Amino acid sequence: MIEAAALRARGHVRRTPLLSSPFLDEIAGRRVLVKAEVLQHSGSFKFRGGWSAVSALAPGVRARGVIAFSSGNHAQGVALAARLHGVPAVIIMPSDAPRMKIDNTRALGAEVVLYDRAGEDRDAIGARLAGERGLTLIKPFDEPQVIAGQGTCGLEIAEQAAQAGVTRADVLVCCGGGGLTSGIALALEARAPGLRVRPVEPAGFDDTTRSLAAGRILRNVALSGSICDAIVTPEPGRITFPIMQRLCGPGLVVTEDEVLRAMALAFARLKIVIEPGGAVALAAALFHGAGPEKGGDAVIVVATGGNVDADLFARAVQFGASI
Amino acid sequence: MIEAAALRARGHVRRTPLLSSPFLDEIAGRRVLVKAEVLQHSGSFKFRGGWSAVSALAPGVRARGVIAFSSGNHAQGVALAARLHGVPAVIIMPSDAPRMKIDNTRALGAEVVLYDRAGEDRDAIGARLAGERGLTLIKPFDEPQVIAGQGTCGLEIAEQAAQAGVTRADVLVCCGGGGLTSGIALALEARAPGLRVRPVEPAGFDDTTRSLAAGRILRNVALSGSICDAIVTPEPGRITFPIMQRLCGPGLVVTEDEVLRAMALAFARLKIVIEPGGAVALAAALFHGAGPEKGGDAVIVVATGGNVDADLFARAVQFGASI
Numbered sequence: 001m002i003e004a005a006a007l008r009a010r011g012h013v014r015r016t017p018l019l020s021s022p023f024l025d026e027i028a029g030r031r032v033l034v035k036a037e038v039l040q041h042s043g044s045f046k047f048r049g050g051w052s053a054v055s056a057l058a059p060g061v062r063a064r065g066v067i068a069f070s071s072g073n074h075a076q077g078v079a080l081a082a083r084l085h086g087v088p089a090v091i092i093m094p095s096d097a098p099r100m101k102i103d104n105t106r107a108l109g110a111e112v113v114l115y116d117r118a119g120e121d122r123d124a125i126g127a128r129l130a131g132e133r134g135l136t137l138i139k140p141f142d143e144p145q146v147i148a149g150q151g152t153c154g155l156e157i158a159e160q161a162a163q164a165g166v167t168r169a170d171v172l173v174c175c176g177g178g179g180l181t182s183g184i185a186l187a188l189e190a191r192a193p194g195l196r197v198r199p200v201e202p203a204g205f206d207d208t209t210r211s212l213a214a215g216r217i218l219r220n221v222a223l224s225g226s227i228c229d230a231i232v233t234p235e236p237g238r239i240t241f242p243i244m245q246r247l248c249g250p251g252l253v254v255t256e257d258e259v260l261r262a263m264a265l266a267f268a269r270l271k272i273v274i275e276p277g278g279a280v281a282l283a284a285a286l287f288h289g290a291g292p293e294k295g296g297d298a299v300i301v302v303a304t305g306g307n308v309d310a311d312l313f314a315r316a317v318q319f320g321a322s323i
Numbered sequence: 324m325i326e327a328a329a330l331r332a333r334g335h336v337r338r339t340p341l342l343s344s345p346f347l348d349e350i351a352g353r354r355v356l357v358k359a360e361v362l363q364h365s366g367s368f369k370f371r372g373g374w375s376a377v378s379a380l381a382p383g384v385r386a387r388g389v390i391a392f393s394s395g396n397h398a399q400g401v402a403l404a405a406r407l408h409g410v411p412a413v414i415i416m417p418s419d420a421p422r423m424k425i426d427n428t429r430a431l432g433a434e435v436v437l438y439d440r441a442g443e444d445r446d447a448i449g450a451r452l453a454g455e456r457g458l459t460l461i462k463p464f465d466e467p468q469v470i471a472g473q474g475t476c477g478l479e480i481a482e483q484a485a486q487a488g489v490t491r492a493d494v495l496v497c498c499g500g501g502g503l504t505s506g507i508a509l510a511l512e513a514r515a516p517g518l519r520v521r522p523v524e525p526a527g528f529d530d531t532t533r534s535l536a537a538g539r540i541l542r543n544v545a546l547s548g549s550i551c552d553a554i555v556t557p558e559p560g561r562i563t564f565p566i567m568q569r570l571c572g573p574g575l576v577v578t579e580d581e582v583l584r585a586m587a588l589a590f591a592r593l594k595i596v597i598e599p600g601g602a603v604a605l606a607a608a609l610f611h612g613a614g615p616e617k618g619g620d621a622v623i624v625v626a627t628g629g630n631v632d633a634d635l636f637a638r639a640v641q642f643g644a645s646i
Contacts, residue, residue: 017340019362038594271361271596271629306594310644314637321633
């Protein structure tokens, strides 16, 4: 499925570069290779899954349009994929979502339907719209074609790591519901078995790390209050978790200060913009690299998204410059 | 020479991506393709010229080392190229250069020699060191092997534009002494004759634009006071100017506010960090695109460098978000 998704993606999904800097290598104590998914269309890897899911639909089904629940990167990825296929997209967002995210999703051609978090049932609204218009729901991670699309990132990592002479390394992936983490793990299992995926999460929202350690799905206690909002999900997915359980190494957990420092270092040394939720893997590579689990002569990091507002980014780079 | 430089660069110089965003296309009123040289090693295109010049030296000459005068991107490009060749680099900088630039250049393995702008003769210091140690001077732009190295960026643009279906367009290049501008122009003359290079400069420091209009080399009145310090030079080079005269279209001049807005839009829409001097071409594409000189259905922009400090970058993105 991942190979088929890669064929459908050719010429549409950007092959993102693997970046590096001697300054980051020095901090981490080993080679750090950063897969810059922030440069993907729509500003995050989510376009891969959106493109895969939309392009996999039968033409007659696709023509009726797609629907997604999201106020973030998945919304933009699906909206852009639908627009490029010339089909309608409906995105259901809470009415208190940031104005900029609503505007961006609309600017990508989607119809945004707002609902009141307190008084309205999101799923009921979605089901009604889907039924009335024949829309297909694109789930953010627990959906095979979405996982296959995210897995195309893993195919690229396998090729690019080999070109860089790296055959044994940890691949640190910012993890929400696990769509990208499990997709990359599946691709690497087939193409680069010396590369081991490890999910990375922010402290306090480490459902996947705890679930992997416990051997069963555990939930987060809180679902808000993290600057890493893009990767805060209630729990790992029903489809993604068994894949991660079979293929991934232990999870890693980083602090918000480490995330801000990683964002500042990516700004200063790689010249890319990473949002907090997209920087947890880089933070782990830079600041958690020297522990007993350190393996290989390199660490590969996926910088998953760059959709961050100016004030928060300014705070991160100034914080980084001050220490 | 450019083709030979590209052969020497293979596996060492990064092939930078050509980025785009539907949001930028809408502002410009046409397709905007951004060659992201900020992602080049050392954070700017200058590594291309540095690598080309160092790699072109005879091994015995190269082993004695290289020397450059620069407090900016050229220093870092030459320092990194020398380090990767395993040869010494001496960089001569004014003692009042920003601490961070001095530290970065040292961290790249170069020996930094500081001089007092008021009381010491930079050229005399350089000549003495070069004579004593047998170092080879690498000039920042008026040097054929440096121009050839920058020209490798033009070879990539020719290929990437063709892949994107663009055969007729202006290629806007941030212009200081003209090394990159003339190098790209030479490469495109041979490989993509429908692409026309135009230099872009900040208002008040538009020596190349005025020189091209006058048909002879004219100097800038001021040499400091621009946020675009990386591309402020006294006048176009003796080697680069005739090339630009023969091959380039008229220059374009942008304001500092336009530069800050372009930096903010590159942050928000492309997820890359551009320094002010590296953003003038994008500013011209976004805000000077609708004039009578508009040609082609696309405009190609070189984002030349990303070495900007946190405070200035924070100011730019917050300024951009406020308007």
